[in-house]
Amino acid sequence: MSELESEYRLEYFEENDFVRKECSECGAHFWTRDHDRTTCGEPPCEEYSFIDNPGFDDEYTMEEMRETFLSFFEEHGHARIDPYPVAANRWRDDVLLTQASIYDFQPLVTSGRTPPPANPLCISQPCIRMQDIDNVGKTGRHTMAFEMMAHHAFNAREEVGDRYAYSGEVYWKDRTVELCDELFASLGADVTEITYIEDPWVGGGNAGPAIEVIYRGAELATLVFMSLEQDPEGEYELKDGNRYSPMDTYIVDTGYGLERWTWMSQGTPTVYEAVYPDMIDFLKENAGIEHTDDEETLIHRAAKLAGHMDIDEADDMDAARDNIARKLDVNKHELESLMRPLEDIYAIADHCRALAYMFGDGIVPSNVGTGYLARMVLRRTKRLVDNVGIDAPLDELVDMQAKRLGYENRDTVRDIVRTEERKYRKTLERGGRRVRQIADEYAGSGEPIPTETLIELYDSHGIQPDMVREIAEERGATVQVPDDFYSLVAARHDSEQAFEDADRADDRLADLPETEKLYYEDQDRSEFEAVVLDVFEREEGYDVVLDQTMFYPEGGGQPADRGTISTGDVTAEVEDVQIRDGVVLHRTDRDPGKGEFVRGQIDANRRRRLMRHHTATHVVGHATRQVIGDHIRQAGAQKGLESSRFDVTHYERITREEVKEIERVANEIVMDNVPVKQEWPDRHEAEERHGFDLYQGGIPPGEKIRLIHVAEDVQACGGTHVRRTGDIGAIKILNTEPVQDGVERIVFAAGEAAIEATQRTEDALYDAAEVLDVSPQEVPDTAERFFAEWKERGKQIDRLKRELAEARAAAGADEVDIDGTPVVIQRLDADSDELRATANALVDEGKVAVLGSARGGSAQFVVSVPDGVNVNAGEVVGRLAAKVGGGGGGPADFAQGGGPDVDALDEALDDADDVLRTVLNA
RNA sequence: GGGCUCGUAGAUCAGAGGUAGAUCACUCCCUUGGCAUGGGAGAGGCCCCGGGUUCAAAUCCCGGCGAGUCCA
Numbered sequence: 001m002s003e004l005e006s007e008y009r010l011e012y013f014e015e016n017d018f019v020r021k022e023c024s025e026c027g028a029h030f031w032t033r034d035h036d037r038t039t040c041g042e043p044p045c046e047e048y049s050f051i052d053n054p055g056f057d058d059e060y061t062m063e064e065m066r067e068t069f070l071s072f073f074e075e076h077g078h079a080r081i082d083p084y085p086v087a088a089n090r091w092r093d094d095v096l097l098t099q100a101s102i103y104d105f106q107p108l109v110t111s112g113r114t115p116p117p118a119n120p121l122c123i124s125q126p127c128i129r130m131q132d133i134d135n136v137g138k139t140g141r142h143t144m145a146f147e148m149m150a151h152h153a154f155n156a157r158e159e160v161g162d163r164y165a166y167s168g169e170v171y172w173k174d175r176t177v178e179l180c181d182e183l184f185a186s187l188g189a190d191v192t193e194i195t196y197i198e199d200p201w202v203g204g205g206n207a208g209p210a211i212e213v214i215y216r217g218a219e220l221a222t223l224v225f226m227s228l229e230q231d232p233e234g235e236y237e238l239k240d241g242n243r244y245s246p247m248d249t250y251i252v253d254t255g256y257g258l259e260r261w262t263w264m265s266q267g268t269p270t271v272y273e274a275v276y277p278d279m280i281d282f283l284k285e286n287a288g289i290e291h292t293d294d295e296e297t298l299i300h301r302a303a304k305l306a307g308h309m310d311i312d313e314a315d316d317m318d319a320a321r322d323n324i325a326r327k328l329d330v331n332k333h334e335l336e337s338l339m340r341p342l343e344d345i346y347a348i349a350d351h352c353r354a355l356a357y358m359f360g361d362g363i364v365p366s367n368v369g370t371g372y373l374a375r376m377v378l379r380r381t382k383r384l385v386d387n388v389g390i391d392a393p394l395d396e397l398v399d400m401q402a403k404r405l406g407y408e409n410r411d412t413v414r415d416i417v418r419t420e421e422r423k424y425r426k427t428l429e430r431g432g433r434r435v436r437q438i439a440d441e442y443a444g445s446g447e448p449i450p451t452e453t454l455i456e457l458y459d460s461h462g463i464q465p466d467m468v469r470e471i472a473e474e475r476g477a478t479v480q481v482p483d484d485f486y487s488l489v490a491a492r493h494d495s496e497q498a499f500e501d502a503d504r505a506d507d508r509l510a511d512l513p514e515t516e517k518l519y520y521e522d523q524d525r526s527e528f529e530a531v532v533l534d535v536f537e538r539e540e541g542y543d544v545v546l547d548q549t550m551f552y553p554e555g556g557g558q559p560a561d562r563g564t565i566s567t568g569d570v571t572a573e574v575e576d577v578q579i580r581d582g583v584v585l586h587r588t589d590r591d592p593g594k595g596e597f598v599r600g601q602i603d604a605n606r607r608r609r610l611m612r613h614h615t616a617t618h619v620v621g622h623a624t625r626q627v628i629g630d631h632i633r634q635a636g637a638q639k640g641l642e643s644s645r646f647d648v649t650h651y652e653r654i655t656r657e658e659v660k661e662i663e664r665v666a667n668e669i670v671m672d673n674v675p676v677k678q679e680w681p682d683r684h685e686a687e688e689r690h691g692f693d694l695y696q697g698g699i700p701p702g703e704k705i706r707l708i709h710v711a712e713d714v715q716a717c718g719g720t721h722v723r724r725t726g727d728i729g730a731i732k733i734l735n736t737e738p739v740q741d742g743v744e745r746i747v748f749a750a751g752e753a754a755i756e757a758t759q760r761t762e763d764a765l766y767d768a769a770e771v772l773d774v775s776p777q778e779v780p781d782t783a784e785r786f787f788a789e790w791k792e793r794g795k796q797i798d799r800l801k802r803e804l805a806e807a808r809a810a811a812g813a814d815e816v817d818i819d820g821t822p823v824v825i826q827r828l829d830a831d832s833d834e835l836r837a838t839a840n841a842l843v844d845e846g847k848v849a850v851l852g853s854a855r856g857g858s859a860q861f862v863v864s865v866p867d868g869v870n871v872n873a874g875e876v877v878g879r880l881a882a883k884v885g886g887g888g889g890g891p892a893d894f895a896q897g898g899g900p901d902v903d904a905l906d907e908a909l910d911d912a913d914d915v916l917r918t919v920l921n922a
Numbered sequence: 923g924g925g926c927u928c929g930u931a932g933a934u935c936a937g938a939g940g941u942a943g944a945u946c947a948c949u950c951c952c953u954u955g956g957c958a959u960g961g962g963a964g965a966g967g968c969c970c971c972g973g974g975u976u977c978a979a980a981u982c983c984c985g986g987c988g989a990g991u992c993c994a
Binding site: 090096456459460492497737789790794839840860886894 | 976993
């Protein structure tokens with residue numbers, strides 16, 4: 001019995017004559033108004049009963065259902081909130097995709113550090129869950145993309161006062177269940193059929209009681225009461241084996257699946273037909289799928305049983321399908337050939353919606369992060385489309401969903417899909433060639449292609465084993481894919497992950513007040529006075545804490561200030577500045593003394609350069625978005641003194657033309673000399689006005705955030721900036737390079753650094769011009785001509801060497817006769833090409849060539865033997881080379897070798913005839 | 923972020939320490955009235971870049987650049 005059992009004894013249940021029951025099938029505890037009920041109502045304990053028998057008074061489209069839900073909660077005192085992007089990594093670094101509405105408020109709101117945008121609130125949040133990907137299309141109810149409708153209330157215990165960004169209780173369990181119940185009733189549901197299953201929730205270090213809400217076999221909502229946090233000494237032990245204790249904040253976290261509610265209202269065989277009717281029709285027609293009335297009936301009946309098709313719960317797909325076929329009394333293969341294409345079409349519609357969300361919200365395909373997930377989904381979708389025989393281009397299919405979802409950047413989305421599809425096609429072509437080659441190798445041998453090769457093909461070249469099998473079979477080779485294929489692949493990646501220590505809160509700083517940040521008040525000042533609050537000794541040097549400071553601590557990609565802190569008699573160099581929990585630590589070489597009055601002086605020149613680069617970063621970012629597109633987002637940035645780098649998301653290489661245009665637009669903003677403004681608005685107002693693109697460099701905590709306006713560009717930013725764009729002076733883009741797939745780095749310089757960088761580039765050009773003895777403008781043409789001439793000369797030299805060699809051979813150098821074979825033994829002191837050519841020419845005349853050279857600081861030999869002469873050239877070279885302290889070898893008719901002992905070369909050549917005789921007689 | 927694979931002729935690839943190759947494409951010649959085609963000849967290479975090992979590196983080692991792919 002759960003220790004949380006008492007948590008579920010709600011007044012609301014008692015007042016409304018609910019009873020607590022235990023499911024006769026699965027043993028779960030649940031609450032119901034129906035006193036005769038025996039099962040919990042959730043598959044597999046019960047089947048869907050709403051198919052062809054809708055559970056609400058009216059049919060709703062997805063749009064209508066969303067509106068109905070949100071306005072219901074608005075009428076019940078909730079504020080409606082706009083949805084967040086599906087790319088959750090835009091505001092948190094612990095997850096990639098938004099998988100639930102509560103993700104929008106983690107970690108800053110749930111921890112109480114930042115107030116929610118409204119309290120209570122309701123929202124319909126687009127989510128993507130990759131975990132269910134294998135179920136999509138097959139179970140009739142799983143989708144990868146979905147909207148989680150939700151109402152949330154953020155509560156804090158009375159006794160903690162206003163320590164958190166919200167206080168007191170808005171509402172808790174009874175009101176939550178009551179609202180849920182009322183929503184059902186307002187739609188005309190038969191509330192006696194609803195079951196509320198007790199199902200404690202645990203996840204991500206938090207936990208709490210939770211209730212699954214089941215109606216006619218479908219799980220329509222989950223009501224989570226997040227109220228516990230992990231604590232080794234906590235009073236509750238939950239199903240994950242950890243102990244938990246109550247938190248100061250407690251949060252109503254609900255989830256109502258928009259698609260399921262829509263489905264429930266329509267009672268179609270699958271959720272997909274309820275939510276994407278137009279797209280399903282289009283895909284069916286395009287794929288040429290038509291059903292007879294009998295088949296249609298069979299599909300309906302199978303759909304009701306499809307709840308069993310869940311690869312998590314059923315042992316495997318095959319068994320589940322078998323099971324359904326038996327219940328319907330039809331042939332399994334018949335059922336399969338009927339259902340498969342439909343399942344693919346359902347999955348395509350769902351995947352296209354997921355892709356529309358991802359690309360619409362600015363995810364760029366990549367080999368890492370969310371971009372990789374998007375790439376996987378796209379490729380999977382492409383395979384499904386090809387499989388089922390749909391000839392519409394993928395970008396059009398994704399666009400159908402993007403249009404429905406109301407995205408405005410549809411052209412970019414289509415461009416991304418096309419680019420990505422092209423890349424995939426190339427990978428498939430490359431892979432196909434590779435597999436055919438391997439298949440041909442094994443086709444003759446009768447052996448199957450080894451598992452090791454399959455793993456290699458998948459891991460290194462992205463070729464699915466199924467594809468290998470297909471191609472191999474065409475070529476007459478066999479393939480056996482082991483069941484544990486993917487775990488074998490995983491085994492190749494079992495290296496341990498290195499963890500970086502998170503900055504731990506420093507106890508020493510707990511009692512110190514936050515340092516007053518003068519650098520935000522006047523960004524041009526470089527001197528200030530302060531009091532030393534404390535000094536901590538470090539291994540090397542000291543950490544000095546002041547009451548206020550002009551020193552900018554490292555952050556937001558901007559390096560820390562340098563300078564000095566001085567009292568009357570001590571001057572300490574500030575070598576680094578860091579910030580911990582709002583306290584600025586000045587790392588110095590000397591101790592100014594606790595309690596002293598000090599004068600601080602920052603290195604103004606250094607700071608000016610950094611400020612120029614920081615403001616320039618905003619300008620370059622803005623210019624890049626204007627030139628390339630709205631999907632451009634900051635993926636990292638580092639400011640410097642000589643240059644800065646700015647990483648942006650983009651799905652192609654940035655061209656030279658684009659660089660020039662970005663540079664032009666950026667410098668236009670500089671020349672416009674507009675003021676750079678900072679403001680500290682309420683965060684939610686700022687988000688309302690400017691959207692999530694504010695947070696290019698991460699999300700700051702707190703009720704108010706600092707915004708920097710540069711021309712039309714607005715960003716949340718903690719850095720220091722120049723007063724007007726004209727103060728930047730000039731911006732010069734130095735280079736662009738790929739950081740990873742989907743991320744391009746723009747390296748640029750601002751102000752005097754831009755001039756310096758340009759001068760360096762010019763110096764290089766002038767130096768080259770001087771060497772070529774032409775004007776800088778003529779350098780490219782001249783270089784091209786020289787390179788062509790250089791290549792031509794190389795060929796000319798080769799020709800001449802060949803002629804020289806022939807001439808030498810014809811001249812008949814000292815020729816000796818060894819056992820009837822003419823042999824030329826000669827020292828040439830030429831390079832190895834020439835030796836080779838000469839030897840070849842001699843061989844053409846039927847002579848054995850033994851040539852030596854001392855070119856290049858070492859002794860070298862070439863020995864060449866004509867056809868029909870029984871001398872092993874390799875052996876001759878080996879013996880000669882041994883005399884000069886080296887080695888050599890080669891095929892029997894041609895060999896090379898040498899050694900370091902140049903002085904012994906002549907002696908070795910003198911002995912060559914003996915060597916030849918020995919080898920000949922052997 | 924980490925692992926793995928690959929950079930050789932315009933394209934696709936072979937060569938795996940010892941004289942840089944094949945196929946297609948290209949140029950020219952022959953066959954034809956012209957084309958498809960057939961026969962022959964030729965041109966085309968900083969073997970990605972930089973170090974190292976070696977008598978000798980396209981080949982082995984290290985570093986870089988570039989492309990691809992899998993995993994988190």
